[in-house]
Structure formats: structure tokens, C-alpha cells
Amino acid sequence: MKGLTCLSATLLGSLLVSAPGYADPQSDQDEIRTFFQKRFPKVELAGFADGAYAINENARSQWLEIEEFPPYEDAVDEGQEYFETPFANGKSYADCFPNGGIGIKQDYPKFDTDSGEVITIEYAINQCRTSNGEEALPYGQGELAYVSAYMASTSRDNIINVIIPDDERALAAYDAGKRMFYERKGQLNMACATCHISIAGSQLRAEITSPALGHTTHFPAFRFAWDDIGTLQKRYAGCNTQVRAKPFALQSEQYRNLEYFHTYMANGLPLNGPGSRK
């Protein structure tokens, strides 16, 4: 009888632990992969790192030609210069990151158990600056995006390995990001998932909607629409605006959580940023 009571208590306990309805990230990842592998059976898992260019041959051949003379090369060189230039206090970006900041982008976003928040690589770059007495840089494009692009270039071909620690706050952040991905917003009443899951691979005006799986591998990206390198969150804000939803501030908690979910879905895919995109 005592054993039965203990079993009941354990079962009740496990129900209570899962009561907030948090997602199971591994199941989410499996579901999304299964979905896309069924929809695009000819694309290998790693191939999803190429975005829309993995699913459309014409677009792919144009993109491969563009990549022969990458439009982001100057930005990467500039980013390297910024990265290697010491701050006024003599320290540099290399002092803020593991392995001197080289080949580490695959581990971002990270959940910081001290602060209880998601840290993207761009957020960490600005944290590095302010902790060394430098001004934070504007997010989205310019110097910060170039530094991030350089760091991404040193991480090419590394396998994305975003970790969700055993911490309820991390799971809550992941869950908030997931929810944001699926919520319909804006005057057009569309979610991220509308274009990048439900109708992924379809023609939307002149564009092919890319699969959500693998989106995060190639950012910061040179987009011809921007004529410059820009960050993933700049793209989030652009997507929100396109459906006439008020975008959140770049590196806001909302967008960092979204990036956490979005990148976790791409775990196991190779990083191939910076990339070029229409």
C-alpha cells in the first residue's frame, strides 16, 4: 500500500512538473524533421542548410554562381579587422569568448543559467563591448553584423549544437520562442509557420518560401534586398513587418527566445554562414 502511495505520488509529481505544458524540444525537432523530409524527400538533412536553394534547382544554380564571388567577403574581412582591433582597455573580443571566439558560433544561442536568459552571439558581442567599457553597437547591420559574420565564417561546417539545459527557465524561453513561431500576427494574420512550414516550398509572389528547418545556418547573411550583411533578427523584424505586425526590438527577449527555438530545430545541421540570399 505504501509502495502504491509512493507510485501515485511520483506519477502526480511528474504530472505537476509537466503541468505548465512545456514542449519537449527533442519531439519538436523530430516532428519538424519528419515533416520536411516527407515534403522534400530528395533533400538530405544537411541539405536544408541551403534554405530555398535546396528545393528549387533554378534558384540553386543562380545561387551557386553568386557564391563563386561571394558578396559578403568584404564584410567578413572588415569584421575580422574589428574583431582583432583591441578595445581602449587593451582587451579584445577574443577575451570574452571560449576559444578566443574562433569556431564557436555553432553553440549559440546559449541559455545563461546565471542571468536566466538566452544569449545570442550578437547579444554576447555587445555584452563583451559594454563589459570592456565600449559602447554597444546597433543590432541588425553594420559593424556588429560584420563581427558576427566573421565569427560565423570561422565556424563554417561546424555542426549546430544548441543546448537546452535542465533548467525550467530555459525550457520556458524555448517554449516562448516556439509559441511565437506559431502565433498568427499582424494585419495579414500570418505566423512564421504559415510561410515556412504550411506553405514552405510554394511560390509566394516572386519568391519560393523556404523551409524553417535550416534557416539559422547561414546568418548573418548578405541579402540583395538589403544590399548588405544583416543578422537573423533583422530578418525576423522584416518578416513581422511584411505581415504588418509591429516588430519587436532586435535582441529583445522575444526575438532571442524565437532564435533559441528556431536554431534548436537546426541542431545537427552544418553552419554555412555567412550566406547570400535574395
Add this chain to the structure above:
Amino acid sequence: MAKTTYSAFLVLLAASVIMTGCSDSGMDTATENPATAQHDEAVDLDTLITDAESSLAEADNLGFAWSVTAPLLEEAHTAAKAGNEEQAIALFQEVKHQSMLAIEQAHYAEKHWQLLIPK
């Protein structure tokens, strides 16, 4: 005679289709021209401004404000300052209307956000 009856039937059918179409509003009402708003009752501009601004603030707090609404609010204030009351009222009403729809959208998302998850 049969032909006349048939024609009358077609006219009635067409009329009912048009009437049904006109009465089907839903979310599309957001795109209605604010200038067509009815002003049969006297509108207290100050109250309307408070309502419009508080509705937009609520939508914003929920994270569901529309990008097109704040510029309309600005336009409405400009019209009010210029003394163009009729235009200002129409614009503040549209701000309120869009914000109410955004709030409704947030409440809908609260219950149904999982619908787009692939199964």
C-alpha cells in the same frame, strides 16, 4: 411566362448573393475605408482619443500591435491639430478598430497557437 419566372428567380438569387456578401465582414472590416464610418451620434473626440490610444497600448502590451496602426494614430493627431475633426474622428476610430482586432487576435492565439504545428 416560364421564362419571366426564371428571370425573376435569377434576379432574386443574385440579390441574395450580393446581400450575403455585404454582410460577411469578419477580420476584413479592418480594411474598410475609415472615411465611411458613420457619425450619426455625436462623438466626443477626447474620449475617442483615449479609447484609441489605450486599445493600441493594450495590443502592444500583448505583443500583437499591427505595424500599420501607430502611423494611423500619428496621422489622426495631425488631423486633429489641423482642426480637421471629421478626418481625425475617422482615423481615431480606425486606430481603435484595428487595435481591438489585434487584441482579439492575441486572445485567439492564446487558445489556438498550436494549430500550425506540423503533425
